[in-house]
Amino acid sequence: MELNLSSEDAAFRDEVRAFIAANYPQEMRVPNPETDLTKEQSLLWHRILYRKGWIAPLWPKEYGGPGWSVTQRFIFEQETSRAGTLPPLAFSVTMVGPVIYTFGNDTQKKKFLPRILSGEDWWCQGYSEPGSGSDLASVRTKAVRDGDHYIVNGHKTWTTLAQHADWIFCLVRTDPTAKPQAGISFLLIDMKSPGVTVRPIITIDGSHEVNDVFLEDVRVPAENLIGEENKGWTYAKFLLGNERTSMAGIGRSTRYLERLKHIVRTEVDQDDPAFGEFIREIARVELDVLALEATELRIVAQMSRGIDPGPAASLFKIRGTEIFQRITDLTHQVIGNYGLAIREHPVSANRFMPGPDHGHTATEKYLNSRKLSIYGGSNEIQRNIIAKAVLGL
């Protein structure tokens, strides 16, 4: 499904498409880009987009954004995800960047924004804690003012790719006596500070994406506070809003559906009853994608007229993740007996993996995608948001 594009927008789409085809690094085309790339490899595309001036579609021009319209941003998102490019690090560009240029002071903007754009600084997100998952406002990591520093103590968890990070943006409690939301501040912490320890968390697919981050008497310059003390919750909510609208994942689902069809055609004989069964199930998911894509296009059209979808955006997170989980589930089923096998991490070409090549990541993807309905505000929480903020229940 396509937007009705003006001739300028159509030309822009063609330009983006051609740029990706000519410039996306071949060495980033690995079986599972999320887990198989080194830090350096995963930054290659980031740097190419930076040099082109396309690294931060969301950002205003004055901070280094390309100055695109809503429609152009959507086209870019659609083309890059259809082409299967690894998105630039979201925690840097999509999350902390906008917080800094919206709520940070001039010194902070000058210090951090250029290094985010260039990929010099890798950011991770210090939100979740062992006792604070869905209920983020209950964070307990403490920051106590000591002269021109904060002393930070606490334990952040599920921190994505903290093992590569130069900086972490943290929600910390600066006023333990206030109501939960009112005592939180937004603090930027250098990962090289004494007292910061990263411990890997291995997930059920065997990969190392997430970590515990321990903060023990970490001295953080007070100049790294974003905005006002105790106003961090406002900034955090602003950031989560950015996270949710990008979760429909139409491009990715479309790509994985095409791959699934290919695997069905090559691995299942047409006279096997399973063949018809898979074709029917795939069609069902395709309709789910079509409906979500149509909804997304409808919302994009509204946004370009200045209408904010608001909390209804939660539906993209709910349906987008349910759809992708279903696709990975079907892909795991299609490879039959080989669904018993799983690649070992860290991945090595020396290890034997049975079955057809295009099925090698099916098991790990099925397992890994279980996280989608949990993170970024669980799907139960997203439904609560719609019930409360949209339906008024």
Add this chain to the structure above:
Amino acid sequence: MDIQLTEEQELLRSSIQRFLREQYDFDERRKIVATDEGWSRRHWKSFAELGLCAAPFQESSGGLGGGSLATMIVMQEFGRKLVVEPYFETVVLAGGLIEDIGSPEQRELFLPKIMEGDAIWALAWAEGRSRYDFNNVTTTAHRQGDKFVLSGTKAAVVGAPWADKLIVSARTSGGPRDRDGVSLFVVDRHAANLHLQSFKTIDGRRAAELTLMNVEVPASQMLGSEGEGVAALEAARDRAIAALCAEAVGAMAELNSATLEYSKARKQFGVALGTFQVLQHRMVDMFIALEESISLTQHLNLSLASKEPNGSKLASGAKTKVGYAARFVAEQAVQLHGGMGMSDELNVGHYFKRISSINVQFGDPAYHLMRYAQQS
């Protein structure tokens, strides 16, 4: 129709429970999985000493005569503790086939070692493109005098890297998809010209792809009648399903109680997770899924024990229903544990992975739903 265990069966169950409680906690299991072999010969010996390896076999074969109900009891407890030792492969699959179709000489030769815990077996029936179809065999076996020569490849043979002996299906006559003409052979795992490529499975076990290049097998090692291997494998699958369903029930029971406990202890927004109605209803559905699975698993095991004529259809029904139920329970247990459910450190994800494996072994729920429908 609720199974009242006999005193003997209760004894069997409580002795397994006691052993696993004392010797097989999750940390111990993790250590076992991390070893080169991925299972513990010491624990295997203990299982044999407890009589588990002899439990299902007929007394006339030297077994304890427990039949499919004994298997059900063992597998359910193994499911609770995620036991990785090759009981299913050795005792249920291979032992069951040997007892069912083996000659008196073969039973005498092979079964005592299985019952004493001295031999490990694996069953190689699948091939690269066979999916779940026993007929779809391209591996060939040609008679040459008093031996057969086997050539071809077998896929995803769980337990093969550990095994002393393999049961291999190969075609002695007919076309690639014919029901007739498939025969079963006992092949020494160290036989000349048999090549293994090992890999790890999703649930922490070891499996292998087998390549046979003119592997010579004495004719006396053919198991059952020539060309009638598919029927034997179908009967073995019925027994396998009964065992896997029992294992799934054990795993589901553990997941349900862990999730319930977590939902009472874990507080968010100032209250226990279990106070949210949406999660309460989810856990009610998990409870219902388990109850139905227990019922169908018992029904299937009783039907197989009394050799009911519709046992095979019922097996497909149970594999479907219990498979979907187990997947629902496993996915929701992960979901309700949040991030913790995704972590390798907690046992929840490992139950999830075992259940995912069970759903692949001997046909997924969609395959068996079709088979169930076709048998109506």
